[in-house]
Amino acid sequence: MKPKPRGRARDISGQHFNKLTALYPTLKRQYGYVVWHCRCDCGNEKDVALNCLIQGHTGTCGCGQRRRAIRR
Numbered sequence: 452m453k454p455k456p457r458g459r460a461r462d463i464s465g466q467h468f469n470k471l472t473a474l475y476p477t478l479k480r481q482y483g484y485v486v487w488h489c490r491c492d493c494g495n496e497k498d499v500a501l502n503c504l505i506q507g508h509t510g511t512c513g514c515g516q517r518r519r520a521i522r523r
C-alpha cells in the first residue's frame with residue numbers, strides 16, 4: 452500500500468507569517484510537510500516547514516527573537 456498525500460499541497464506562496472513571506476515550496480519535506488523557502492523582513496532567507504509557518508512556531512528567520520546572553 453502506498454501512503455497517499457491527502458488533499459493537495461497547500462499553496463501559501465506570497466502569504467505572510469509574522470515576518471516571513473513564503474516564496475516557493477522546496478523539494479524538501481519535514482515531518483511530512485512541504486518545506487517552503489521564505490524571506491524574512493530583515494532580508495534573510497530561510498527554509499521553513501509548512502506546519503511551522505501555519506502554526507506560528509516559526510515567524511522569523513531568528514532575528515526577531517530577543518537576544519539572550521550568548522556566551523562565546
Ligand SMILES: [Zn+2]
Nearest residue numbers: 491493512514
Ligand atoms: Zn530576519
